[in-house]
Amino acid sequence: MAASGDTIGFAEIREWALSRTRGTGVEIGCGDGRNFEYIPEGVALTAIEPDKGLAAAARERARGLDVTVVRGVAARIDMPTADVDFVVSTLTLCTVSSLESSLYEIHRVLKDGGLLVVVEHNVANSPSFAAWQRVADSLWPHLSGGCRTNRDIVSAITEAGFDAVEFDWFDFPSKRSLSPARTMFKGVFEKAAPEG
Ligand SMILES: C[S@@+](CC[C@H](N)C(=O)[O-])C[C@H]1O[C@@H](n2cnc3c(N)ncnc32)[C@H](O)[C@@H]1O
Numbered sequence: 001m002a003a004s005g006d007t008i009g010f011a012e013i014r015e016w017a018l019s020r021t022r023g024t025g026v027e028i029g030c031g032d033g034r035n036f037e038y039i040p041e042g043v044a045l046t047a048i049e050p051d052k053g054l055a056a057a058a059r060e061r062a063r064g065l066d067v068t069v070v071r072g073v074a075a076r077i078d079m080p081t082a083d084v085d086f087v088v089s090t091l092t093l094c095t096v097s098s099l100e101s102s103l104y105e106i107h108r109v110l111k112d113g114g115l116l117v118v119v120e121h122n123v124a125n126s127p128s129f130a131a132w133q134r135v136a137d138s139l140w141p142h143l144s145g146g147c148r149t150n151r152d153i154v155s156a157i158t159e160a161g162f163d164a165v166e167f168d169w170f171d172f173p174s175k176r177s178l179s180p181a182r183t184m185f186k187g188v189f190e191k192a193a194p195e196g
Contacts, residue, residue: 004034004091005172013119013172013186014038014090020117020166020188021045023085026109028074028102029092033058036067046079048072074102079109086110090119093156094147094181103160107191116162116189121172121181123152129183136180149180154187162189 004010018038027035030047031054039045044066049055050073058069072078074089074096087106096102106116124130133149140149158164166188171177 004031006034009173016186017088017090017117017119018043020115021086021088022115025084025086025088026077026079026106027088028077028106029089029095030054030058030069031091033061033067033069035088035090036061036065039065039067046070046084048074048077073097075105077105077109081108082111082114083109084111084114086115086117088117091121091147093118093120093153094149094151095145097146099151099153099156100160103156107161110191112191112193114191115165116157116191117187118153118157118189119184119186120153121149121184122154123150124183132178133180133183140180147181154185157187157189161192163192164188165190 014035015038018035019040021040021043024044027045027047030049033047047058047067047069049058049069050071055069055071062069075098087110093099093102110116123133137148137150141147164187167185169185171182172184
């Protein structure tokens, strides 16, 4: 699993992400459950995690909270269509084996008008940094649990049928970092109403 950056300031970003949740929802790839402490009161969460050890750690963190941790993957969510108010994903869409299938499934389980809250790194707009990300992508996934550095996750989300209602680019940990995962965004995307 890629470093979460919590010790160098990522906690605030997690807090931001969870502050955008409401009602009942899903977290994909919850890891060891480090987002749980930021869940607002009254929000109920099903947290999906494929890794056995991480899911066990997440269950520990879920004690006393309205959180159910299940083993599974984002591309196959065991829930009815149009069932939940939100899906949250922090540093997971970079890692899922099929980005398109995962977004399709996220879109399916959301109610119309439901929200997808995402914090991720993305391929950079700068051609030179994007070239570095492409080079790094040959090695980076082997060092960081399958995390890909050259995905255009923002475009994939839009193509999957979501409209951005809140969106910001930021560099993490800083613009001077050479990390190929430094080009980050945080966004809230609404499941677009069906046309016609
Ligand atoms: C970089 S970690 C991020 C963990 C957590 N979201 C966080 O913010 O700390 C990526 C997570 O995605 C999980 N993952 C990998 N493939 C996945 C998939 N296909 N569906 C859902 N989660 C997946 C990994 O097991 C891991 O927990």
